[in-house]
Structure formats: structure tokens, C-alpha cells
Amino acid sequence: MKQESCHPVKPNLTPAGAALAGFLPGARRGGGYLDWFPVVLVMGMVWRRRWWRFIIGGINRPLIFMAIFAWNIGGSSAAGGYLEFLIPGLVIMSAVTASYTDLVGWFTQRRVYRRELDEYLLAPISNTSLLVGHVLGGGGKGFLIALMVFLTAHFSVVKFSFSFLLLAQLLIVSLAFACLAVAVAMVAGGDKEMLMFTNLIIFPMTFFCGTFFPVEQLPGPFAALSRGLPLTAATYNLRALALTGVNHFSWLGQSAGWLAALYLAAYLLLKIKRED
């Protein structure tokens, strides 16, 4: 018998390929779970091993801000008002930090240096599953950390309203910044570039998107720019939900729009850059 080439006879399948298909017991069968589940499971297993580090790392900054302001601006009604203003912003900040910062580091390390990402890229799962797994893992962690900060503030500093829409707003912003983390990690060539993106995008947003002062106090064009950013809508809506229980669908919609846009950006970058 002469050598047979792998050249496809039917669409991309040769007799050799067909014969080999019988060599795969169980590989095609479903496991009763979605393809992204193993990605979330691994993130969970790693984080479970070092849960205390992740929790302390996630809540320490907002709690320090909270403690500093609570102790230093006194117990006047104006001071109390400022704390009510500040805390929802800090909750959003902790959601962003915990979902974005950890995931961008996780993804960049695994893509560029340690190459664990190759294990996922070599698995028969789609780009969508890979992205959804990472976004759910990273965003879910951000959501939990932010919830801890919120509940700590609720039981120790200011009584807030608690609603399903507040949780939804928190989840949306956590997932949106997890998408941004994957997008940045697909572009960053290493730690330095990752840090540059973080300093360029995340750091200014935490200060100029209504966390510490209303964006209306910014000069005109900057205020307009700030209102269009993902953090501003989320901060304003969470603040409204926490303080008055009133949801602003325009802000919630803007947050959801950012989630969709950042998901699309992350998906496209993952698709384009994964085979470079």
C-alpha cells in the first residue's frame, strides 16, 4: 500500500481520520456541564487555597478609605452625608479592583509567562467558553468582594437599601471589568504593559468617575467624558439604589451596554491574538 496523504476526501476528513475517530472513547460525549465550567472551577480551586489573601487584598483598600474618612471628618451630619456618598463609590471601586486587577494578572501570567493558558487553548472548547469561564470566575470574585465591602459598611457605618437591582448593578460592573481584564491581557506583552494599561485606564477612572466627588464638579468637557465611562454610570446607579432604593434604568442600561461592548472587545482580541 502506498502512503496516503492526509488530504481531505470529504470536508477535511480522510480515511485515516475516519479510522482514528474510533480511537476516541468518550471524547465526544458531553459531561453534563457547560464548557466554561472547568475554567471557573480551576479559578475557584486556586482562590480557595489562598482565600484569606484574596479577601484581605480585595477589601483592605476600600475599608481603609472608609475608616480614614469616618475617623477624620467627624460625626457631623455633613460628614455622615459624605460617607453615604462615598461608600457606594468604594463598593464599586472594590468590585473593579477585585475583578479587573486579579484577572488581568491571572490571564497575562498564564498567557505570556507560565503558559497554562495553552492547556485551555488546546482543549476542544470555543473562544466563547474560554472567555465566559474567565469572565465569570474573575467577575464573580469581584462581585463577592464588593458585596463583602457593602455588607461591612451596611452593618458598621451606614444603613443602605438592599435590592435585587443593586446586586444586578454590582454584578454587571464586575463582569464588565472582568471583560476589560481579558481584553487588556490579550494585548499586554508582559507585566510592564499590563501595569501601563492599568495605570492608564483603571487608576484615573477610580478617581474621576464619581467615587470621591460628583463628576459635575469636573470642568465641562471632562465631566461629559466622565459621564460616558463605565464606572460613572455604575457608581451613580449603585449610589441611588443604596441610598434611595431607586433604580435609574439609563445608568443600568449604560452599564449593560459597556458590559456588551467590553465582552465583544475581549472576544475579538481573544480570537485575533490567540494564534499569533
Add this chain to the structure above:
Amino acid sequence: MAVKRPVEERTGTFAPEYLPAVIELRNVVKHYGKIKAVDGVSLLVGQGEIFGLLGPNGAGKTTMIRMLITLTRPTAGELYVAGYSVAGRPVEVKRRIGVVPQQNNLERELTGRQNLLLHALLHKIPGPERTRRIEELLAYVGLQARADEQIQRYSGGMARRLLIARAMLHRPPILFMDEPTIGLDPQTRRKIWDLIQLMNREGVTVLLTTHYIEEAESLCHRVGIVDYGRLIALGTPAELKASLGEVCAEFLGSGGTSRRFFPTRAGAKEYAQNRDDDVTVRRTNLEDVFVELTGREARELSSG
């Protein structure tokens, strides 16, 4: 050994006569900017072969493997694995290949068993079968006793064995191994060789890259020598050595070490007797083939 002489050398496609090809590269080119990492390589690897890509660091071996395993897109050319187009049906290709990467890419904060579990879940191996296969493979690579330790406590050899177990977990018929024994001590290296041969006996086709001459010579049915992104020679180790001459006469001349090749030992001895300087007569090895073909000393294999 089932693989026979290469044919069709004129076209640059080297094919064993008997086996259906399960890996095929057709005029594959990969550029990174102005650098040609792979430069028009065509190659067929038959089912059941252990095929070695031998060459120095930076020769293009890893790029070839990364293109075959769907991780890198070629600039030009076509690749087929297990009958499927790598570009057109990557998921089908992924179901049929196992990959042992050069770098340890195990989740180091997880245990050995957890790493295998992750792989089994990613490949959707059903529950009871998943547990059975994980235990089987841990025993196969001799890591049962250390399976519940974190990877960061594993030695290089243990990690390498676990990488092999992971690659075999979904029972792929084709295994790609990128420098499978790099950085390992001789004893561990031989254990890995045994594992590779054992898997091959069970029907697994193995394509490995190496820059260890000894590894290519003792393990591979056929070897392709790669230099500057080109496949410059291909055949069984015996054929490649025979192409120079079975016996080598080596001596230190004014321009460094020189070698002459002869079909018989008698011819080499006669040549040695007619020279004034000390001449060593020995069997030709793959290192000689590499040096003759590339003009580079074999030590450059490892220094890159």
C-alpha cells in the same frame, strides 16, 4: 519497524511507503516580522511512527509543532492532523492530539490529581471513566504516591511525567512532544524514553522535537533535521548515517576537527594509516550528519 524508505524526494515531500499519514505539512511558512521561522516545509508522518524533529534552538521546531497543534497560525501552507485541516477543523484536531509542551504549564497551585481532573473536564471525559483513567495514568507514570501534592513541590522529572499523563488522558492517537526531556537528568530522561516507547507500542503516533542527538537516534523511527526553518534532511537514523558513510575517520587538522566518511571500516583504516596525525575511526552518528549538513558543530544544538 514498519516504516520504509522515504520516497518522492523531488517534490520535497518525504513519505514512508507503507503507513497512512496522520500528520501532514504542505509548503508551510511562518514569518514573525522579517524572521522566517519556518520556510516552506513539507512533511508526512505515518501512523504509529515516532518521528523526531532535530535541530538547534531557534531552528523552527517548536513553531512547527505550535502550528500543528492549532496554537499558531501559519503565514502560508496547509497542515493536516488525523485527516483534519488544522485551519478548518481545529476542534476536531484538538480532540485527537495530546501535547507535552516544552515548558511546564501545569497549574502549579493545584495538585497533580487536580491538574488531571481539569484536563478530563476540559475534554468532557464522563465521571466514572474520568476517575478510572486518572488513577490508571498516575500509576502509568509512577506518580500515585505524590498525586495529592501541589505541582510547585514536584521535581522537573515528576512534572514532565505528569505532563505526559495529562496529554494521554483523553486517549489521543497522536502525541506532540516539544523537547520532552529537556533539563532532565539522564536517569529520568531514560524513564521518559521508556514511556514514549510504551505509548508508541500501544499505537500512539509521536512527533517530538529534540536537540539531543542521542534521543533522536535511539528513540525515533525517522528523523527530520531542521535548520533555519527548513527541513534539510529526512530519513531513518540508519539512512541518514548511511548517506554519509557508515564509518567516520576523525582527526584534528589545522582548521579544527575534520571528518571523512567511508562505507566500510577497512576504507577508513586505510585512510588513517596514510595520515601522519592521530585519526579516530568510529561509527558515523547523527551528530556527524548534522554537522555535515549544516556546517555547524553539534554543540550548537544545545547552545542555540
